[in-house]
Amino acid sequence: MNIVQALFERQIAKFLDELAPRARSVVKRRYGIGGTSAMTLEAIGTKEGITRERVRQIENDAMKRLRKSPSFVTLASYEKEIGDLIESRGGMISENFLLALPELKNVKDKNSLILFIDLCDSLAKRKADQHFHARWHTKPAPVAGIESSLISFAEDLYRSRKTMSEAEASEKYESHCKKYNLEGITPLTIQAHFLLSKDIEKNVWGEYGHVSSPFVRPRGMRESSFVVLARAHQPLHFREIAHRIEEFAGHPVHIQTVHNELIKDDRFVLVGRGLYALGEWGYEPGFVKDVLVKLLKSNGPMTRDKIVEEVSHLRQVKPSTVFINLQNKKLFKTLEDGAYTLIS
Incomplete structure (x- = not known):
């Protein structure tokens, strides 16, 4: 254009x-x-x-x-070209996305363009609402089908609380489109459709999810820390957690603030010196001696090697730390066969 x-x-x-x-x-x-x-x-x-x-x-x-006005006729070619732009993206497009298209970059006063589009009989505007941004569509566009497909897909994302790759999101969305008899869905169409929704958003890692998901819009240091650990799939030092939050948040993060939030939230477990993990991974909270007490209560007498093996699944500590804690005579004793048990 x-x-x-x-x-x-x-x-x-x-x-x-x-x-x-x-x-x-x-x-x-x-x-x-x-x-x-x-x-x-x-x-x-x-x-x-x-x-x-x-x-x-x-x-x-x-x-x-x-x-x-007869002067409006002189602008008719623009109406067709803008209509073709919208049609190529499935017949409906958010106003912000439309105005940002490279084909319209030469129009400095975008408000003049909005006035013109508003005058076009072949195009119609839908105001922003709970689920969608302000948007324009061609008159024949399957508006109800597009909006229903997006709402249905957003509900799935909300229930899962997870994010998915662009390829997976596109495949899932196409299945929703089929339910509402939408045809001719292309990658360009899907991109435009997702930008219509207030409920669906792409995160900094290029994954799609519901806006309420912490993996899309983490709120505060606790949610940001949760996202960092969940994506790392392994315990991290609180300094590394702060560093990774800075990387995706795009602004400085106070290390001590992150550490304080990790201490306050039961979702996080201190598993080593400054190392934190997610409790949902099976790590046990408390001091090493507390972990040992719980372990021996559940399993009865255990050999030293077996204790070290089991503790390694629950905490990131050196064997020597386990050995030192087993020397606590107020809590543990050694049986004749060398196994450890609790003092009753």
Whole structure:
């Protein structure tokens, strides 16, 4: 698409000049044309000294006049090209994604473009709501099917609480599309569809998940620490955890803050000197002597080698540390066969 900035914006400016001064002022303020922010009906009414309802009437009348203007015909080719852009992405596209497309990069005043699209009979806008961003679609687009497919897929992501690769997410989403009879789903379509949803998001590792998942939007140091350990699949020192949080958060992290949060949260287990693991991995909390007491209570007398082996599954400590703790005469004693047991 070759929308030349100067030409397009000059045409829009000339187009708006056909309106009466007050009508032109209302339209420009409503859409934020000319470098200003878009204004509400009430705010414009205050500026113009008229009621909110009167502003609405002026805007509606101005839009009708613009659609019927002979000058609008000169812009018809743009309508087709924008429609083709949207159609190539499944017939529906988020407003932000549409405005960021390279084909429209030469249009400096994007609000002028939004006004133009709003005037196009072949295109329609759906406002942002609970599940979706503001979006545009071609009139024939299967709007209900697209939205239902995305909501259904987002619900699956919410239930799983996990993330998935782009390839896996695409495959899963296509299965939802089939349920709603959507055809012609392409990688370009899927990309555009995902960007419609407020519930589906790609994380910094290129994986898709529900926005409520800590693996997509970790909230605070505790969730960030959980994500780091879950992705590492192994215990890490609290300094390394802080370093990895910095890498994906993109801002400095205080090491002591991370350490404090690890101490406070029962999901994390201290398994060595400064080393933390997730409790769900089977690691036992407490001091080494506490782990030994629990182990011997559950299994009865055990040999030293067997104790070391079992403790290695529960904590990351050296055998010598286990041996030292077994010397606690208030808790443990040695039987005639050399096995260790608890003092009753």
